[in-house]
Amino acid sequence: xIRVFVGTALTGAFVVGLGLIGLAAGGSRSLxxxxxxxxLLFAIGMFGFLARRNAxxxxxxxxxxxNAVNLTIVAFGTFVPKLAASAQGSVIALIVIGVAAAEATxxxxxxxxxxxxxxxxxxxxxxxxxx
Amino acid sequence: MTGLGVHLATVLxxxxxxxxxxxxxxxxxxxxIILLPLAGFLITAVVGRRQGTQAHLIPVGAVGIAWAIGxxxxxxxxxxxxxxxxxxxxxxxxxxxxxxxxxVAVGFFVDNLTACLLIVVLTIGLLVHVYSIGYMxxxxxxxxxxxxxxxxxxxxxxxxxxxxxxxxxVAWELVGLSSxxxxxxxKHKPSAALAAKKAxxxxxxxxxxxxxxxxxxxxxxxxxxxxDAMAFLTxxxxxxxxxxxxxxxxxxxGAMGKSAQFPLHVWLPDAMEGPTPVSALIHAxxxxxxxxxxxxxxxxxxxSAPDSMVIVAxxxxxxxxxxxxxxxxxxxxKRVLAYSTLxxxxxxxxxxxxxxxxxxxxxxxxxxxxxxxxxxxxGSVIHAVHEEQDMRRMGGLAKRIPHTxxxxxxxxxxxxxxxxxxxxxxxxxxxxxxxxxxFQWVWLIGILVALMTAFYMFRLIGLTFWGESRVDxxxxxxxxxxxxxxxxxxWLLAIxxxxxxxxxxxxxxxxxxxxxxxxxxxxxxxxxxxFAQGTQLLGRTETDFAVFGIDGGLLLLSIVVxxxxxxxxxxxxxxxxxxxxxxxxxxxxRALTSRVPFLYRASLNKWWFDDLNHLIFIVIGGxxxxxxxxxxxxxxxxxxNDIASTTVGAGTRLRRVQTGRVQNYALGIAIGLIVMAxxxxxxxxxxx
Numbered sequence: 151x152i153r154v155f156v157g158t159a160l161t162g163a164f165v166v167g168l169g170l171i172g173l174a175a176g177g178s179r180s181l182x183x184x185x186x187x188x189x190l191l192f193a194i195g196m197f198g199f200l201a202r203r204n205a206x207x208x209x210x211x212x213x214x215x216x217n218a219v220n221l222t223i224v225a226f227g228t229f230v231p232k233l234a235a236s237a238q239g240s241v242i243a244l245i246v247i248g249v250a251a252a253e254a255t256x257x258x259x260x261x262x263x264x265x266x267x268x269x270x271x272x273x274x275x276x277x278x279x280x281x
Numbered sequence: 282m283t284g285l286g287v288h289l290a291t292v293l294x295x296x297x298x299x300x301x302x303x304x305x306x307x308x309x310x311x312x313x314i315i316l317l318p319l320a321g322f323l324i325t326a327v328v329g330r331r332q333g334t335q336a337h338l339i340p341v342g343a344v345g346i347a348w349a350i351g352x353x354x355x356x357x358x359x360x361x362x363x364x365x366x367x368x369x370x371x372x373x374x375x376x377x378x379x380x381x382x383x384x385v386a387v388g389f390f391v392d393n394l395t396a397c398l399l400i401v402v403l404t405i406g407l408l409v410h411v412y413s414i415g416y417m418x419x420x421x422x423x424x425x426x427x428x429x430x431x432x433x434x435x436x437x438x439x440x441x442x443x444x445x446x447x448x449x450x451v452a453w454e455l456v457g458l459s460s461x462x463x464x465x466x467x468k469h470k471p472s473a474a475l476a477a478k479k480a481x482x483x484x485x486x487x488x489x490x491x492x493x494x495x496x497x498x499x500x501x502x503x504x505x506x507x508x509d510a511m512a513f514l515t516x517x518x519x520x521x522x523x524x525x526x527x528x529x530x531x532x533x534x535g536a537m538g539k540s541a542q543f544p545l546h547v548w549l550p551d552a553m554e555g556p557t558p559v560s561a562l563i564h565a566x567x568x569x570x571x572x573x574x575x576x577x578x579x580x581x582x583x584x585s586a587p588d589s590m591v592i593v594a595x596x597x598x599x600x601x602x603x604x605x606x607x608x609x610x611x612x613x614x615k616r617v618l619a620y621s622t623l624x625x626x627x628x629x630x631x632x633x634x635x636x637x638x639x640x641x642x643x644x645x646x647x648x649x650x651x652x653x654x655x656x657x658x659x660g661s662v663i664h665a666v667h668e669e670q671d672m673r674r675m676g677g678l679a680k681r682i683p684h685t686x687x688x689x690x691x692x693x694x695x696x697x698x699x700x701x702x703x704x705x706x707x708x709x710x711x712x713x714x715x716x717x718x719x720f721q722w723v724w725l726i727g728i729l730v731a732l733m734t735a736f737y738m739f740r741l742i743g744l745t746f747w748g749e750s751r752v753d754x755x756x757x758x759x760x761x762x763x764x765x766x767x768x769x770x771x772w773l774l775a776i777x778x779x780x781x782x783x784x785x786x787x788x789x790x791x792x793x794x795x796x797x798x799x800x801x802x803x804x805x806x807x808x809x810x811x812f813a814q815g816t817q818l819l820g821r822t823e824t825d826f827a828v829f830g831i832d833g834g835l836l837l838l839s840i841v842v843x844x845x846x847x848x849x850x851x852x853x854x855x856x857x858x859x860x861x862x863x864x865x866x867x868x869x870x871r872a873l874t875s876r877v878p879f880l881y882r883a884s885l886n887k888w889w890f891d892d893l894n895h896l897i898f899i900v901i902g903g904x905x906x907x908x909x910x911x912x913x914x915x916x917x918x919x920x921x922n923d924i925a926s927t928t929v930g931a932g933t934r935l936r937r938v939q940t941g942r943v944q945n946y947a948l949g950i951a952i953g954l955i956v957m958a959x960x961x962x963x964x965x966x967x968x969x
Contacts, residue, residue, distance in 0.1 A: 200948055208943070277941035 165190075184225035191218035203272045205261040209254060216250045307357070307364055308372050310350050311389045314399070315438050317347040322431035329424030336424030340431045341410045344403075347434070351403040355396035359807050365391065367810045371444050371508070378447075385505055390444035393807040397642055398441040398574055401649040402567045404777075406434050408770035409562040412657050415767035416558050416664065426466060426556065433459035437567050441574060446495045446505045449575075453491065453539065456571060457484045460563050464555040476551035483548040487538015491575075494531030497523045511581045515814060518585040529582045529589035532575065540572025540626050543600040547890055549623055553615040557660030560615060565622050566653035570645050573629045580638050580815035587819070594634025594715075598726045601627030603888060605733040609740065610874075610884040613670050614659045617741050621696065622652055624730060628711055631723050636819045637714030638812040639805050644707035646804075647781050651695040651703055654774035658689035661763045661771065662745060667756045672741065677750035679857060681760045686746050688771040693742050695778040697735035698843040705843070706782030713835045718821065724835075728842055735846025743854030748865045 168190050173183065191214055198211030220243045227239010265271055321343030329336045357365055364370040369392025378385040391399075410430060417426050436455035443449045457480075465477030499505055501521045502513040518525050536542070541549035552564045563569075576583060576593065583590050604623035611617045625648045632641035663670055665682045679686040695702040698709065708731060716724040750757065762768065785804040853873075855865030874881040883889070 196951055200944055200951060203944070273943040276943065 491535020536572030561656030584815035584818035597630025647703035703782035739850030
C-alpha cells in the first residue's frame with residue numbers, strides 16, 4: 151500500500167514538475183506548452199501499454215495515448231489561425247472521442263471474454279498462439 | 282499442312298459415293314465375323330470355368346460359324362460379287378472420335394487382299410481350335426486357353442477388316458496382348474513367363490515405330506482412313522510435311538516387330554514356350570503375317586519411296602539367311618520350325634521389297650498352311666513322346682505315328698520347294714520376281730536360303746521320324762498316335778499344302794473364268810486391283826511367263842537347289858522313303874561341322890544375338906540405369922531434400938520471434954513508430 155502512495159506521489163510530482171516546465175516554455179498562451187504536455191501524456195500512455203501486464207491497464211494506457219493526440223489536435227485547432235476560424239480542430243477531436251469510446255467498448259468486451267476463458271487478466275498468459 | 286483441308290475435301294469427295302454404297306446383307310455379315318469370336322471370348326471368360334471339359338463348345342462353335350460367314354464374304358469379294366466389285370467394299374459403322382479435324386470412324390473394308398487374309402486366318406484358326414480340343418484336353422486351364430484363342434481371333438480379324446489406321450493399331454496391340462497371354466499360358470513356368478515378357482517388350486519397340494508412323498500419316502494427310510490416306514499420300518508424295526520415306530520406314534518398323542524381322546526377331550523363337558497350337562496359330566500362320574499384311578496394305582507408301590523398299594528387301598533377305606543358318610543346327614523341334622518361320626517371313630519381306638507384292642501374299646498364304654501343318658504336326662510328335670522336344674531323343678517315329686509322319690512329310694516337301702507342292706510355286710515366284718526386277722543379290726541369297734530350307738527341313742524329318750529310335754526307353758512303349766481330333770486338322774491342312782500353290786497360280790480354266798479372270802494366275806488376278814497403285818508407281822510392267830526363257834531357267838535352278846538340299850540332308854541324317862533308304866551318318870556330320878567350327882558355333886548360338894542383347898540392355902543398360910539411379914538419389918533427391926531441411930531449420934529458429942506476447946508485439950509497433958517518425962523528422966529537416 152505504501153508503494154502505491156509513493157508511486158502516486160512520485161508521478162504527481164513528476165507531472166506537476168513537467169507542467170511547470172510547460173508554463174516556463176510559454177504558459178497557457180503558448181502552443182509549445184500544450185505540445186509538451188501532450189507528448190508527455192503520450193509517452194506515459196506508451197510506457198503503460200508496454201510495461202503493464204494487466205489488460206485493463208493496457209486499455210487505459212491506450213485511452214491516455216488517444217487523449218494525448220486529441221489534446222494536440224485541439225491545441226493546433228486553437229493556435230493555428232486558419233483552423234481556429236472554422237473550428238475544425240474541435241470537430242476532429244469530437245470524432246476521435248467518439249471513436250475512442252467505441253474502441254474502448256470493443257476492447258473491454260474482448261478482454262472480458264478472454265478473462266472468462268482464461269481466468270486471468272494478465273496478457274503474458276494469453277500465449278495460445280505461440281504454442 | 283498448307284491447303285490440307287482442300288486436298289482432303291477432294292479426296293473425301295472422291296471416295297464418298299463408294300463408302301455410302303448399299304452393302305445389303307454384308308453390312309451385317311462382316312461385323313459378325315468379329316462379333317462371334319468376341320461373344321465366344323466373353324461367354325467363356327465368364328462361365329468357362331464351370332463348363333470344365335465342355336469349355337471348348339462355345340469358342341469352337343463361334344469360330345466355326347465365323348469361318349462359314351468369312352468364307353461367304355471372302356469368296357463374294359474374290360468373285361467380285363455385288364457390293365465388292367474389283368475395288369472392294371467398305372462400310373462405316375460409327376464415328377469413334379468426333380473431334381474437329383481429328384475424326385476417327387470405325388468401319389470395315391473388304392477387298393481381295395482382306396479376303397485372302399480372311400481365308401488364311403479363319404481356316405487355320407478353326408483347325409487350330411479343333412486341334413486344341415485334343416492337345417489341351419488334360420490341361421487345367423482348358424477354358425482359359427479357348428478364351429484366349431477366341432480373343433486372338435477377334436484381334437486378328439479386326440486387324441485385317443479395319444479401315445482406319447487407329448483401329449488397325451488397336452487390333453495390333455490386342456494381337457500383341459493375346460500373344461502375350463498365350464505365350465505365357467503356362468505361367469507357372471518361369472521360362473514361359475519370361476518369353477511372354479520378352480515378346481511383349483520387343484513388340485513394343487516396333488509398335489512405337491508404327492504409332493509414330495500413324496501420327497506422321499495423320500500430320501501429312503489429316504485422315505486416318507487407310508484408303509483416303511493412301512490416295513492423298515501418293516497424290517502429294519513430293520510435298521508432304523514429313524517425307525514419305527520416313528513414313529514408310531516408321532510403318533515398316535511396326536511390321537518388323539510383329540513379323541519378327543532382324544533385329545527384332547529375338548522374341549519369336551522364345552515364343553515357342555507357349556502351347557504348340559499357339560505356336561501354330563499365332564507364331565507361324567497368322568499373327569506374324571500381320572506385318573506382311575500391313576506393308577502390303579500400305580504398298581503405295583512404299584512404292585512412292587523406292588529407297589525404303591530396298592531397305593525392306595535387304596532386311597527381309599538378311600533375316601531369311603540368318604534364321605535359315607540358325608535353323609540348321611537347332612535340336613529343339615519347335616525351334617527349328619520357329620527359325621524356319623523367321624526365314625520364310627524374311628522371304629515375304631524381301632518379296633515386298635522388290636515390288637513383288639502378289640508373290641509376298643502368295644507365300645503368306647501357302648506358308649500359313651504348311652507351317653501351320655508343320656507346327657501342329659510337331660505338337661503331335663511332342664504329344665506322342667511325352668512332352669519331349671529335343672530331336673536327339675526322338676528318331677524312328679515314322680512307323681509309330683503314321684498320320685503325323687505322313688502329314689509332316691507333306692509339309693516339309695511343301696516348304697522345301699519341291700514341285701508340285703504349294704511352297705515351290707510361291708517361293709519360285711518370289712525368287713523369279715526378285716531376279717527380274719533387278720534385285721539379283723536378293724535372288725542369289727534367296728537361292729542359298731532355299732537350299733538351306735530344304736536341308737534343315739529334311740534334317741528335322743530325318744532326326745525325328747527316320748533312323749534308329751533314341752527315345753527314352755521308359756517312354757518308348759507308350760508312344761501313341763494322337764486322337765483323330767488332332768490328326769484330322771493335320772490332314773485338312775495337308776490338302777492346301779499340296780494343292781494351294783498350283784491352284785493359286787493356275788492361269789487358265791476352269792478356275793480363272795469362275796472368278797472372271799483371264800490373267801496370269803488366280804491370285805495375281807485377284808490382287809491386281811489392290812496392288813495396281815503400287816505397281817504403277819514402281820513402273821513395273823507385266824511380262825508373260827517365259828517357260829523356255831529366263832523364267833524356265835530360274836524355275837529349273839530352284840528345283841535343282843531344293844533337291845540338292847534335300848538329298849544332302851538325306852545323306853547326313855538318313856532317309857527311309859521306300860526305295861531310297863539311307864542310314865544316318867553322324868560321323869560325317871561331326872567331320873563337316875568341325876571343318877567350319879566358327880559357322881557351326883555361330884549357328885548353334887543363334888549368332889549370339891541373345892548375348893548381344895543381354896550385353897547391351899542388361900549389362901550396359903543396367904550400368905546406365907544404376908548411374909541414373911545414383912544421380913537421381915544423390916543429386917536430384919538430395920537437392921530437394923536439402924532445400925526442404927534448410928527451410929524447416931530456418932523456420933524452427935525464426936519461430937522464436939513469434940513469442941505470442943502482446944507486449945513484445947506492441948514494443949515492435951512502438952519501435953517502428955519511433956523509427957518512422959524519427960526518419961521523417963530527419964528527412965524533413967534535411968529537405969528544408
